[in-house]
Amino acid sequence: MVFAQTLFTRAIDPVIPMIASDLAIDVKTAALLSTAFAFPYAMVQPVLGVTADFVGKTRLMNACVLIVALAALACALATSFPFLVAMRILAGLVAGGVFPIAMALVGDLVPIHQRQVAIARLLGVALTANVLGSSIAGVIGDVFGWRGTFWVLGAFALATAILAYIAFQNIKRPAPKPFNREAVAANFRSIFADPRAKICFGSVFLEAIFIHGLFPYVAILLHKAGEMRASIAGLLIACFAIGGIVYSVFIPYLIRLIPERRLMLLGGVFAATGLALIAFHFPWQVQIAVFIVFGLGFYFLHGCIQLHVTDLSQTARGAAASLHSSSFYMGQAIGPVIYGFGFAHSGPEPTIFFGAFVILGISLVCSRLLRHPVRTAQ
Numbered sequence: 001m002v003f004a005q006t007l008f009t010r011a012i013d014p015v016i017p018m019i020a021s022d023l024a025i026d027v028k029t030a031a032l033l034s035t036a037f038a039f040p041y042a043m044v045q046p047v048l049g050v051t052a053d054f055v056g057k058t059r060l061m062n063a064c065v066l067i068v069a070l071a072a073l074a075c076a077l078a079t080s081f082p083f084l085v086a087m088r089i090l091a092g093l094v095a096g097g098v099f100p101i102a103m104a105l106v107g108d109l110v111p112i113h114q115r116q117v118a119i120a121r122l123l124g125v126a127l128t129a130n131v132l133g134s135s136i137a138g139v140i141g142d143v144f145g146w147r148g149t150f151w152v153l154g155a156f157a158l159a160t161a162i163l164a165y166i167a168f169q170n171i172k173r174p175a176p177k178p179f180n181r182e183a184v185a186a187n188f189r190s191i192f193a194d195p196r197a198k199i200c201f202g203s204v205f206l207e208a209i210f211i212h213g214l215f216p217y218v219a220i221l222l223h224k225a226g227e228m229r230a231s232i233a234g235l236l237i238a239c240f241a242i243g244g245i246v247y248s249v250f251i252p253y254l255i256r257l258i259p260e261r262r263l264m265l266l267g268g269v270f271a272a273t274g275l276a277l278i279a280f281h282f283p284w285q286v287q288i289a290v291f292i293v294f295g296l297g298f299y300f301l302h303g304c305i306q307l308h309v310t311d312l313s314q315t316a317r318g319a320a321a322s323l324h325s326s327s328f329y330m331g332q333a334i335g336p337v338i339y340g341f342g343f344a345h346s347g348p349e350p351t352i353f354f355g356a357f358v359i360l361g362i363s364l365v366c367s368r369l370l371r372h373p374v375r376t377a378q
Contacts, residue, residue, distance in 0.1 A: 001065045002122065004160035005098040006129035008072055008091070008153050009037070013215045014138035014234035015146040017223060022146065023081045028340050031216035036085045038208075039333035040092035042326045048097045049104070049322025050184050057101045057108075058168055064097030066161035072154030076147045092329075099126055100325035107310035107317040117255070119306055120248040128245060138234025187316030191323065194312045199369050200305050201327040203362050208328045210355030211271065211298055213335015214278070215240075221348065225281050232284050236291045243295025247303065261367045264304045268363020270297025272356040279352040301363050308370050 012019075012033055020030035052060045071091035078084040102122060110118040137149045144151075191197055219233035254263065274294025282290065309324040310317060342351030 001061050001160060001164050002099050002102050003125050003129045004065055004157040005068055005095055006126040007133040008068060008157060009095065009129075009133065011133040011137035011149055011153055012037075012088075013237055014219055014230040015141040015149055016216055017219050018141055018146040018230060019084070023084070025081050027220055029081075031220070031336050031340065033085065033088050034216045034336050035333045036088040037092040037095070038329045040089050041096045042328070042330035042333055044093050045096045045100065045322040045326030045329070046188075046319065047322075048094075049100065049316075049319040050187075052097070052101045052104065052322070057105045060097045061101055062161060062164050062168060064094040065157055065164065067091070067094040068098075069154050069157035069161055072150050072157060076150035076154060096322065096325050096329065100321040103306065103310065104317040104321040107321070115307060115310055117252045119310070120251040120303060128241075135231070135234045135238040138229070138231035141230040141234075184319075187313065187319050190313045190316060191320050194373075196308050196370055197312050197320075197323075199366065200309050200312070201323060203305055203366055204302065204324060204328040205331040206358055206362055207298070207302060208331025209335040209338055210358050211275065211294075211335075212332045213337075213339050214275070214352070214355070216336045217339055217343070217348075221278075221281065222284065225284075227284055236284065236287055239288050239291035240295035240298070243292040243297070244299040246292070246296055247299035251303065260304055260307075260370075264301050264363050264367040264370070267297045267300025267302070267304070268360050268367075270294070271301060271363075272360040273297070275359060276353055276356040279349040279356075301359075301366065304370070305366060308372070311372065 016030045016033070017027055019025075019033070020027040023030070048060065048064075068091050071087045071094075075084055075087045075091075078087065099122075103119060106115065106118045106122055133153065136152070140149045140152055215237055218236055219230060222228075222233055222236075258266070270293050274290050274297055277290045278287065278294070306324070309320055312320045339351060342348075342354070
């Protein structure tokens with residue numbers, strides 16, 4: 001289910017110019033389709049996290065994948081931009097009930113000393129989907145148009161939802177817990193009682209603005225350099241995810257050799273360097289390596305932050321993971337707006353350089369302030 005939902009998340013970025021041309025809208029307006037998905041994703045996350053803690057994580061994940069699939073198929077039929085926006089909003093409202101809840105499930109099942117490797121493997125699944133989603137979307141877009149992208153990915157998600165529903169019928173799950181408002185309030189208090197919460201949520205918010213907020217403009221930047229193929233934009237976005245896959249493969253070995261603090265610093269340096277190099281508009285063949293380094297650095301830093309998120313509360317991991325995801329997707333929603341404003345008023349290069357400095361600053365703050373508490377045995 002994580003694979004199916006993540007496959008859909010970045011698939012729209014390579015075909016943004018196609019959508020703009022077909023629906024006769026400005027390309028910067030079309031880029032806001034990423035915001036239409038990310039903003040509701042962010043806003044509804046606390047509700048989904050609480051729901052998962054009370055009704056069951058696998059139940060919620062299954063229902064959310066089904067709705068994402070139906071929204072994707074509806075996008076393929078869109079004849080107007082407002083309808084397309086509405087379906088992206090619907091998908092965003094439920095998509096957050098998949099990966100963040102899966103991460104919370106990992107927190108429930110895996111001890112803290114093994115959790116970073118488990119989270120890395122979950123990320124590996126999601127990132128493989130990101131690679132395929134963005135790259136396949138570009139190829140399908142070049143051959144069948146942007147509607148073909150939604151048809152293929154929507155059909156795959158629908159098949160996944162049906163198969164998951166059948167598979168879960170044979171798994172015995174605990175009965176849903178009754179909703180308890182006092183327990184919900186206590187869960188959120190327990191999360192924010194940990195001083196790491198504000199650092200984690202604030203950091204991923206800024207990460208998303210200045211890293212993921214750039215993705216809807218990758219195809220636009222390539223157009224300015226004379227490269228018109230959507231498949232190339234998809235390839236570069238996929239290379240960012242390939243950097244994450246490299247991270248997921250090697251992190252079991254790296255955490256034995258490199259202290260967490262240095263991993264965060266290394267991630268910040270790599271991510272900031274990759275982001276800054278994008279501003280030089282190298283040929284796309286060179287940018288393949290740039291985006292891989294960019295992605296590798298992001299996941300070095302982001303993976304360490306995620307580990308701390310799963311440790312913020314022992315009783316409300318669904319809520320903690322959803323707040324983390326809410327912050328992250330709120331940043332993704334705001335990011336395209338900020339980059340659009342920066343590109344229009346300062347130009348792409350200064351805006352991208354500013355983003356690189358912010359990412360470097362995040363890594364410095366996290367490496368200094370994020371520390372695991374020492375818990376005594378009960």
